[in-house]
Amino acid sequence: MPYHPRMRIDTVNAEQLGDLRSALHELYRLCFADPPWNESRTRLDNFANILTKHLAQPDLSASVAWDGRALHGVAYGWPMPPELPEDAFHMMVTQAVPAERLVAPALTVTELMVHPASRGQGLGRRLLDHYVGQHEAWLVTHPAAPACSLYDSMGWTRSDEFRNPYGDRRVVYLRAGQEQPPADTQ
Numbered sequence: 656m657p658y659h660p661r662m663r664i665d666t667v668n669a670e671q672l673g674d675l676r677s678a679l680h681e682l683y684r685l686c687f688a689d690p691p692w693n694e695s696r697t698r699l700d701n702f703a704n705i706l707t708k709h710l711a712q713p714d715l716s717a718s719v720a721w722d723g724r725a726l727h728g729v730a731y732g733w734p735m736p737p738e739l740p741e742d743a744f745h746m747m748v749t750q751a752v753p754a755e756r757l758v759a760p761a762l763t764v765t766e767l768m769v770h771p772a773s774r775g776q777g778l779g780r781r782l783l784d785h786y787v788g789q790h791e792a793w794l795v796t797h798p799a800a801p802a803c804s805l806y807d808s809m810g811w812t813r814s815d816e817f818r819n820p821y822g823d824r825r826v827v828y829l830r831a832g833q834e835q836p837p838a839d840t841q
Contacts (some may be wrong), residue, residue, distance in 0.1 A: 662720055679726070682728075684699050685771055718782050728768060747820060762791070767802060794828050796825065797825060803826075
């Protein structure tokens with residue numbers, strides 16, 4: 656599934672993203688079964704449950720890349736609340752990043768997935784730019800993930816390593832919000 660010239664990136668809401676559940680689950684398997692992720696079959700199968708929880712998040716939105724036939728990639732997440740949720744995941748993230756960097760007005764990039772056949776063509780960059788826009792944002796990834804070179808090249812700041820609730824190595828990438836140019840007043 657190489658990059659297609661008619662591919663477009665659209666913004667979708669939670670309901671529309673839910674309509675892509677099967678394609679998202681397949682894309683998740685393709686993205687996270689191999690190194691450095693090496694997710695077990697159980698964890699890969701559990702993405703359906705994780706996606707259901709994600710879709711229930713207030714104000715979830717996504718940027719999806721598709722060519723009218725197939726899903727090539729997706730970036731999705733939601734605006735963070737003013738207070739950090741008190742759960743194991745967020746408490747672990749604060750081992751690497753101060754909590755004030757993770758809350759509103761920041762967006763969380765919960766998933767960025769690009770079909771393996773569509774990688775290396777700038778699609779991940781386009782999806783991130785489309786989803787994040789000018790906002791402050793953050794994401795968590797494996798420190799050896801191929802996408803780390805993308806985040807580094809885009810100027811995202813990498814944290815120290817920490818362990819997620821499963822004991823896996825992770826890092827946080829942070830992106831400062833971009834200043835909007837002043838509106839032309841003439």
